Amino acid sequence: MSSTVTQKALVLPALGEHYAVADISIHAPGPGEVLVKIESTGLNPIDWKMLTTYSASIYSFPFVAGHEASGTVVEVGPQVDSLAVGDIIVFQGGFSLRRATFQQYCVVPVVHAAKVPSNVSPDEAATVAEGLMTALVGLYNTTAELNGKSLSLPPPWSPEGATKYIGQPVFILGGASSVGQNAIQVAKLAGHSPIITTASLHNAAFLQSLGATHVLDRRLSDDAILAELRTLTDSGAPLSLAYDAIALPETQPVAYRALAEGGRLVVVLPEQIPQEVKTPGDGKTVVFPFGHVCGPGNSEFGAEVFARLFDWLEKGVIKPNKVEILPNGLAGIPGGLARMEANKTSAVKLIAHPQETL
Ligand SMILES: NC(=O)c1ccc[n+]([C@@H]2O[C@H](COP(=O)([O-])OP(=O)(O)OC[C@H]3O[C@@H](n4cnc5c(N)ncnc54)[C@H](OP(=O)(O)O)[C@@H]3O)[C@@H](O)[C@H]2O)c1
Known part of the structure; x- marks a missing residue:
């Protein structure tokens, strides 16, 4: 003491x-x-x-x-x-x-x-801790499903989640941010491919070392980003998952527009997607996580994450x-x-x- x-x-x-x-x-x-x-x-x-x-x-x-x-x-x-x-x-x-x-x-x-x-x-x-919890809560906390704070997808360490995401594309906005770096690594852990992110291009090699397969210049116009995404995903599955690790008014609309019908989006700040960007009946889901073990419904999930963290750090799964x-x-x-x-x-x-x- x-x-x-x-x-x-x-x-x-x-x-x-x-x-x-x-x-x-x-x-x-x-x-x-x-x-x-x-x-x-x-x-x-x-x-x-x-x-x-x-x-x-x-x-x-x-x-x-x-x-x-x-x-x-x-x-x-x-x-x-x-x-x-x-x-x-x-x-x-x-x-x-x-x-x-x-x-x-x-x-x-x-x-x-x-x-x-x-x-x-x-x-x-x-x-x-902060970036990893925010990435994971937004995607996988099944206890938070009812309050719109998680997509409540099966975690990659669960039997259903172990194979569910393999070969599925994901779009992560702001890969160089602390939350974004963790979202990229979580996407790699889950088996997503391609893992497409936005960042300043001087960070491209670093983000590829974490698991990003493609890094788009974050200063491209929304239409240019959407065109790039189409070339990267057209031959594969439709883009059904995006994680906006910046979630400013300038990033949320392109994150939303990037998704196919029924797609799912995590935003790290409160949702600010203009109505005109949304199409009635598009079936898209947007959630805003509270990425902290103290958050409502996060205690048990946080304990699960921290029980795995030594192993992830030791094996370099999470850098x-x-x-x-x-x-x-x-x-x-x-x-x-x-x-x-x-x-x-x-x-x-x-x-x-x-x-x-x-
Ligand atoms: N909901 C929650 O529980 C929760 C938890 C943690 C954080 N957050 C929020 O999440 C946000 C990110 O936090 P953080 O700690 O991860 O931030 P951070 O590490 O400080 O983010 C810095 C990075 O943001 C990138 N960036 C800035 N504007 C961008 C844009 N328009 N497009 C793409 N990348 C952009 C920059 O990338 P380049 O260097 O490549 O340009 C920079 O490297 C903050 O608003 C924070 O308040 C929310």
Whole structure:
């Protein structure tokens, strides 16, 4: 256990103020939880959006953001036998002060954590959880079917899903994003082919190394993208699945138009497809996932995912994002978030080392 009772955290004291480093208490793990010394935390768009778009969902002040990390178990709560002090784990955080990852210590439920294999560094591990959960929940969480947050397809690790997707095309918009990189790898795991994505072309070789078979320039017009898709899928099955990992007003319409009748689309932001793009009776489905283990209906599914994560990371089925380490520990995070908001990152996960905070 930590020998001190306080720690450094990146705190938002009140709405309208800025994130700043402050001292707060270290939390105690409850039953089924461990206390983790956070080695590396990933930055996500939600962390800057909490100051604007999502400020209404701030649970209390002082508020601490941070939604994914890796760290070392320093204390084990009651009823924990799967993890021990010294284990290095990967996990999602956030949605409460105890679980936020922009601090030096946080509490983690063991069912939503995985040990990090030796071929993956703690920095790399900190890039995995948020993007992977979002990709998987949108496609395969059968418990979320009724509320439009998942396509609820049989997962590739189920008997039905093991062969269902082989040779089926998929279109993934924004393959270079963190969610997009995971969606490509999940599509490869499922056996989809071709796996067609959009990105800046300087990322093409990297995305092909993850499993994309074709990378289209994301700056092509919608009509040009649709024409390319037809040439890539015409001889095979109709395009019945798309994952929009960007889901801005400029990407959702082409994602929707790309689908054949009855096709299915995941959008990572709320649906904004104009009515004029839709054809009555086209049978298309659009879902907007909440890609976090804390989301309604995600707990059991999240536990299934984290139970598989060590194996996927060790075998390279899921490769972490490339990382850029921010300087100055937690104090470096606001500058990183500003770069993300200004769209000045490309195919990289910004991470911070909370223990390096002065
Ligand atoms: N629903 C959920 O639970 C959930 C969970 C996580 C994230 N999200 C949302 O998902 C979105 C992506 O998050 P992220 O962390 O994956 O983002 P990210 O890694 O920061 O995304 C950066 C990448 O986006 C790509 N990009 C930007 N505009 C694009 C466009 N018009 N077409 C194709 N690619 C484009 C860029 O690709 P190039 O470098 O190739 O240009 C860049 O590399 C955010 O809006 C985030 O809030 C939602």
